[in-house]
Amino acid sequence: MNLRRDVFQAIADPTRRAILLLLTTQTMTAGAIASNFDTARPTVSKHLQILTECELLKQEQNGREIYYQIDPKKMKEVADFLEPFRQMWDDKFNKLEALMKNHKSKNKK
Amino acid sequence: MEQKTIITAEEGKQDIVVTREFEIPVELLFKAHTEPTLLEQWMGLTVLKLESKSHGSFEFETIRQGKVVFTANGTIHQVTPNKTIIRTFEMNNLLTGVRLEFLEFESITTNTSKLTMHMIYQSEKHRADQLKLPFANGLNMAHDRLQELLKINQ
Numbered sequence: 332m333n334l335r336r337d338v339f340q341a342i343a344d345p346t347r348r349a350i351l352l353l354l355t356t357q358t359m360t361a362g363a364i365a366s367n368f369d370t371a372r373p374t375v376s377k378h379l380q381i382l383t384e385c386e387l388l389k390q391e392q393n394g395r396e397i398y399y400q401i402d403p404k405k406m407k408e409v410a411d412f413l414e415p416f417r418q419m420w421d422d423k424f425n426k427l428e429a430l431m432k433n434h435k436s437k438n439k440k
Numbered sequence: 441m442e443q444k445t446i447i448t449a450e451e452g453k454q455d456i457v458v459t460r461e462f463e464i465p466v467e468l469l470f471k472a473h474t475e476p477t478l479l480e481q482w483m484g485l486t487v488l489k490l491e492s493k494s495h496g497s498f499e500f501e502t503i504r505q506g507k508v509v510f511t512a513n514g515t516i517h518q519v520t521p522n523k524t525i526i527r528t529f530e531m532n533n534l535l536t537g538v539r540l541e542f543l544e545f546e547s548i549t550t551n552t553s554k555l556t557m558h559m560i561y562q563s564e565k566h567r568a569d570q571l572k573l574p575f576a577n578g579l580n581m582a583h584d585r586l587q588e589l590l591k592i593n594q
Contacts, residue, residue: 413447416456416571421445424460424555427482431468434478 338405338414341385346370347378351387351401358391358400449571454564456571458557466553470522470545485510494518498527514538522547529559536573537566 341347346368353359353367365375379399382388386405391398448457462469472478474492488499493516502510514528525543542558561567 413449413571416573417443417445417447417458420447420458420460421443423482423484424445424462426484427469427472428462428464430478430482431462431464431472434471435464435468 338385338387341381341387344378346375347382350375350378350382351406354388354399354401358398360396360398364399449567452564454562454567455558455560456567458559459554461548461552461554463552465551466522466545466547469553469555473525473543473545474519485512491516492519492525514541534573535566535569537562537569539566539570 342351349368350364353364361376361379362372364379365372368375379388383390383399386402388399389402391400445458445460448459449455472482474490476487476490479490480487483500485500485502488501490496490498496516496519497514498516499513500511501508511532513530513532517526517528519525522545524545525541527541527543528538529541530538539562540560542556542560544556544558546554546556548554561570
């Protein structure tokens with residue numbers, strides 16, 4: 332299972348999580364999605380682009396409109412994937428490393 | 441960029457291996473695991489008890505906004521300074537059960553070291569529950585619509 336490394340970052344963003352939640356029950360156009368947020372439309376478009384690139388969303392052309400929908404397969408993969416667990420430990424170990432580097436220099440003085 | 445922390449969890453098994461190389465000597469890596477005030481800082485919890493010795497035990501808790509949100513405890517089976525810690529680890533009130541942990545500390549150079557954490561769960565199911573935890577926290581599973589969607593597609 333190969334996932335892009337930034338998938339978890341994609342779902343870590345609150346606006347992008349809100350977009351995913353909106354789309355759990357319906358397919359929507361970018362305009363309809365944007366109308367749910369106070370943020371500027373280009374910002375919402377950027378979020379949609381990131382979610383699409385991570386394959387969490389699929390685009391479907393319907394006449395002149397593009398509808399967005401969740402790609403459940405990918406969502407399931409993310410849920411089972413090790414990345415969130417890895418990131419959790421990576422964060423902790425980064426803290427450990429920084430803490431002990433500091434600890435070392437303090438003790439030298 | 442190469443990832444520093446590597447997780448291995450083979451399909452159909454009940455264990456997880458976490459490895460990480462550090463730019464600190466092995467003595468400091470080990471110390472970060474055995475001194476309560478240090479452990480508290482990088483693990484983000486409060487140490488209620490930590491007897492870093494063979495046949496010792498530990499208790500941790502995390503308090504957010506005055507409420508205890510996480511507690512964990514375990515028995516420390518064996519401690520060999522700068523080499524190994526063998527312990528059990530149980531997160532209370534969660535489905536993950538009790539896991540057995542082998543922590544191996546290795547010196548690479550005088551200023552670099554490596555940690556290998558081998559965690560063994562009671563079953564494959566317990567391991568799966570563990571792996572879902574950080575994901576659930578990240579996505580806020582209170583939104584049950586999404587949870588249902590995940591169930592449907594399982």
